[in-house]
Amino acid sequence: MSHVGKKFPGTIAVDDVSFEVYAGEVHALVGENGAGKSTLMKMLAGSFDDYTGRILINGKEVALHSPTVAKKYGIGMIYQELSLAKPISIAENLLVGRLPKKGPFLDRKRIDSETRSWLSRVGLDLDPNLPIEDISPHEAQLVEIAKVLANKPCILVMDEPTSALSREEVDRLFEIIGQLKNQGLAIVYISHHLPEIFAIADRITVMRDGKKVATKDKAEMTREEVVQMMVGHSEREFYHGQPRASGGERLRVEALTRKGFFHDVCFAARAGEILGICGLAGAGRTELARVLVGLDRKDSGKVFLDGREASPRNMAAALRLGIAYLSEDRKSEGLALRLSIKENVLAGLIPMHSKAGVYLPEAGSAVLESLMRELSIYPRDPSRTVGNLSGGNQQKVLLAKWMACGPKVLILDEPTRGVDIGAKMIIHAQIERLANEGHTIILISSDLPELVGLSDRVMIMRKGHFIREMAKEDCTEESVLIAANTDVARPAQEVAHG
Amino acid sequence: MADQAIAKADARSTAQGRFIHFVNVIGIYFAALLFVLLGFALQAAGVITNFASAQNFLNIVDNVAMLGIVAVGMSFVTYSGSMADMSVPTTMALSGIVAVQFLKVGFWPAIAAAFAVGLVIGLVNAVVVGRFKANPIIWTLAINYVCMGIIRVVWVNKQIYPDMIASTKDVSQAFDAIYRLEVVKGLGGNPLASLRLPLVMMVAIVIIGQIVLSRTSFGAQLKLTGSARKAAKFTGVNVELITGAAFIVAAITATLGGLTVTSLSRVGAYYNGAGYDFRAVTAIVIGGMSLSGGRGSIIGVLGGVLIIGLINNIMTLIGIPTLSQDMIRGAIFITVVGINAKSLRSLGRDDA
């Protein structure tokens, strides 16, 4: 890919990047969220018809404007979201569109044997007639991989393939990758997990902010170097980093467990404090937040708010108690895209006050105005549809919604994902202001500078356990990332002292 | 300074937003007006007679009063994203026939019994669709058949008559009056022109419905649920409860409509209420409410109801037999939904 670029409204996702992969190599593409890795690869997958720059395969220029074209050129993409049809059997998903036939009829024996052989390549021994909905998600992920392989690609792109896999499964996957390498496939491996990258890759390319930072052979790099390239330098130092005077303990969590999602989590957060939670995908951070705010039921453990036990049965109850949650995916979980800014911002107040029954829409105007001003939400017109706003403004609207509820504890999940720099700064400033005013902020973020820059303390979670806590002095982006990547032999059993 | 700018923008845009909404609603009434003009034109051309009379207009409104009652209730279901409540026809019939049966005991017991039936149906729908998330169309269709079956089993093929079953003459007259009670007599000096109870009920329900939908917390939660269900859930709205409550509302208005229709026909039978599902959905769609939820208003639905009434009236006056009119109604229905779907898609949203 030569000097390719891709613009989205509001941001340049990929800025003049050049990138090559050779047959028989595993080329890792690393970078933080928003660095542009996925977008770069989506270009290769034919998801966009408006990229700039050139893409050449085997020396010949190609125009990858649709997924079918990309497939034709032998590009296979393995995403995290599965492209399988749930009620349909493994075999039919694998061989979709090209079920082998004998004359006009299906050749069942060949279907079965071909499916089984592809499945065994990824280490699965399943009945090909099982529908996808009957197998577990990680089995489905492997089926997805088998499906892509069955198309006999010459370039394979894997986007975070291991986030839901267990250790043995990851090993098995690496075996497969090794085999494919030997067969001459060119493999691009996108991931956050540094240990894995260093285990499997031949060359590593680091991206940041849409640009390519460097491409080097693995042998020439150390983990720390990679991390440093991922996180970059002083542009990020617009965080104040001043220690904050915090108040008394506000939120305490003891041995909180949700079976299968996170176990035995203990921590405490003070008033006026920003507690960061760091972890890789699948660590259980979002699930923890959901339990705290009443969206999911806990299985055991206790939560105390201002000394009193708090077990909100649902989100409305949590809001009334003073705990709010800004969810990860603003488009599907956060905002009502078809409704106006005003309706969205005031939306949180409705379930909070729903016991009252009647609520006059005019009552929110004052709050709305001040929030829009504080957050510089643009366009200024509160009746505009939220779906038409830029990502940054959408996120501001979402933040405004929760601010309007005046919560004691505000949990933010990836608050600046997909947001431009200007909006990011405003949001960060707002977060700090909230903390200074005495609110407790729990910040879940994969954006390391943000996490480290804003938090007073950082909690590391990995695979459902709370591993350790790091004080502000110990936190640098590198140390935090390394900590999040480190497997501990046994999960930490100690209760964190606040 | 910036504050003032925002405040002004807010005021202006709230006004703007209201204006746009206003225009949308007016658009429906404008279309209604067009139909009125069409009627006039046809009359002028001699194709129909007797259109442009107060009596006729009163007839129109009278005829759709029951549809209006039922449509407003069902629009809650639509607004909250559950598309439609197909159990309305038999809910109407069942509550009507139960009422007639209980006239044996008295007037108010009959009314109470009817509402009890309606509430039970509403609750069942609410739990199954709200909590267990069954497909609303299939489930309410199933309930429709079940209720039909109940009527057939309990009353076999009998039709029961209020005047024969009622305990006293007063009671049966009271029941009769549900449809025929003249609340305002002799409009404009014409002794035949009077506002009857169903019309008054419809107006009341429209007003209540409009207020609830646009001014209460419940209405706002309905809107959130219908427009972005997942986001509503993540905002703390109890989506299951709201979805279920909409069905209860629909069942209550269906009961009211059922009582009125049964009173009109003076017989308790399984066919009271037939066709109301389709007509209500049509009115809702013409009235600007989106079938995927979250958009529209009760006033709009009223406009849709009026338009249906006008169309029916004109067709009848032209001489098209009532049951043949279904052809045109069906065609209009599909056309309106199709236009909605296309226009929304050109705006970049997926709908219907």
Add this chain to the structure above:
Amino acid sequence: MTTHKKLDRSGALSWVDHNRIYLIFVVALLVMTAFAPKFFNVFNLTTISKTAAMNACVAIGFTIVMICGHLDLSIGTVITLAGVVGLGLKKYVGYEISVPLALCSGALVGLVNGLLVTKVKISSFIVTLGTMTILQGLIYQITGGNSIALSTPDAFSVADFLGHRLIPLVTPRVLITLVLVLLFQFLLSSTRWGRNFYMVGGNKSTAWLGGIEADRQIVVAFVLSGLLAATGGVFFAMESSAATRNMGDNSLMYVLSATIIGGTAMSGGKGGVFRSFVAILALEIIYDGIILFGLGNEVKIFLAGFILAVVVLYEAYASYRHDRVVGQRSELLAELSAAGRGNRSTDAASSRG
């Protein structure tokens, strides 16, 4: 090598669930034979097979549409339309023309349905609700509210032929239906074209990316539904030598019930024509038995709706339960059970995710 068991995969329970319609059929047959008076004789069984045949034919098309993930509410009116056209035009052009015309009209309705759903992108519920209403009006307009009856059955008319029993129990109508059922079942399970319906219903975009012409499959499904409904309508009309204004009205309920009970899900991608056929048979046996017990037509209607409601509820509840546990990580569950082995046995042994 990883092999995992899902909770419901545990043998017995899922087999029962998967094959429930066959079990229901067998049970119904046994119960009725044992307890219903006059059930197991040639006459009664013939009656059952004749009624079942007519609905089963319709159910074939309806099932295909549902496999695609759509709903065809217009089948009842198509049945009536076909009956009216087939019988009504007979005196003018004879069966040779009127029957194919009736079939074509059904196919035409299906075509309109399919195009509206795929090109104008209106939901199938709306479209077929609309066409159903239009057809109701049309039928009334054609018939003027009257039924069409054959005044004198002709000696060698097709109707007679279709009614003439070749083998006891199996009239030509039934035979035709059986052939159609088996044909479509075969097509759907053993040809690429047939399997495409499932994929379209399973996940339309997966189908697209796999190179399947999803829109075309959907239109074909609707055309088939219309065509087969029309066939059923012709059968109905021939059977009673009359076409009434609302003869098809009950069919929607029966066919819908049977299809869902037979295992075809509204969500698409699952189910089968043969299952719907068995379901129709099973339901017909039950209904017939009810009548033989002396319970009357009304109970039959109630039961039809009730069974449908039960099945819908069951499916909804099952997916409600399923959704509560999706996403758990197996390692954590394993840890928990290892730790908790001392305390109490958890059902974390069912490792998921």
